[in-house]
Amino acid sequence: MLEIFRSNSLFSILGLLLFTVLIRLSIFFIPLPLEPALHTPFAELIFDWLEEHKLFAFQLPVLATLLVFLQGLLVNFISDAHDILYKRSVMPGLFYVLLNSLYPEQLLLSPQLLANTFVILILYRLCYLYESERPLFLVFDAAILLGIGLLLDYDLIFYLLYILLSVLFMTSFNIRFWLAAIFGIFIPAYFLGVYFFLTDQLGDFLVSFQYSISKSYLNPIGITWVEGVIWFIIIPIFVFSAIALQINFLRNKVKTRRIQLIIILLQVFGVISVLAENQMYVFGLTFLSISLSIFMANYFIRSQRKILKDILFILMIVCILYYHFIRS
DSSP: OGGGGSSOSHHHHHHHHHHHHHHTGGGGTSOOOOOOOOOSHHHHHHHHHHHHTTOSSSHHHHHHHHHHHHHHHHHHHHHHHTTOSSSOOSHHHHHHHHHTSSSGGGGSOOHHHHHHHHHHHHHHHHTTTTTOSOHHHHHHHHHHHHHHHHHHOGGGGGHHHHHHHHHHHHSOOOHHHHHHHHHHTHHHHHHHHHHHHHTTOHHHHHHHHHHHHHSOOSOOOOOOHHHHTTHHHHHHHHHHHHHHHHHTGGGSOHHHHHHHHHHHHHHHHHHHHHHHOSSOHHHHHHHHHHHHHHHHHHHHSSOTTHHHHHHHHHHHHHHHHIIIIIIO
16 A cells, blocks of 8 residues: 555655545535634734635635645655655655644644744755855755744744754854854844834734743643544654664764754654644644654655555554544
8 A cells, every 4th residue: 555655756746646635635524613823913914815815715725735745745855855764755745744634623724834834944954054065054044934934833933943953963063053043033024024014013013922922831732542542653653763763873874864863853843842832732743744754754665564564554544534534
């Protein structure tokens, strides 16, 4: 069953597109009353535009599905372009889509899903740091991308530390890199602030930052046993994959080793994002899915124990279908 995804051919990409549509199909049969929580003026601006142009009902799940598919392709491209795994395939994209379709709430377009595009692009830029002749520009690019993502979800402020630590792993300590990162994240906010000033909405823009100050962080994950069943499959897969990566770590090129280190670091920040999510933990899973999809792909990409891996994959699909069609 998984064999089709163990290559990166056009047929595999078409298979990934079909999988994305099918795994997220329930939203068209069982509409959710839940609406995304908008805590930033920029997110409100985007979703108000979508509603104004009649894209908020049927078309919104279509946009979410298309976005998840494109994000999965980008994660896949990063993995292949930098030889993060020992074989090129669409497995990272497959598990990115799967992890962003676990629960019905993830089928909706949300500010977190939009912001995750910029987190993926941050990883994309940071992967080039090791061999770059101008690393300062890459750090600055990553900071601007983070600044745009921050306008959609203020919780991404954590990822400034991720950029700074990644720079240490990929290059060396340089105060100019850190200053460029800190300066870069404010540029998108400055230009958006100018827009709100010209439209007489600057007060609302400044007040919106109070939410980030007053909200609670590192919340307990409110997950039921039924919702947690699928994680009894995912977590062991992650553990075995991490062990396999550690065993082969020193056999990789230096660049690959350093990229794997910043992906492990991204996993840590993904967990923090889940804990920092006040609305519902499932919206924080989108940030965790980037690194976790690569770890899961590393486990399933090998052809050994095919039957076991097919069974585990089918069990995850069964859990997802239960969450989408029965439990919802």
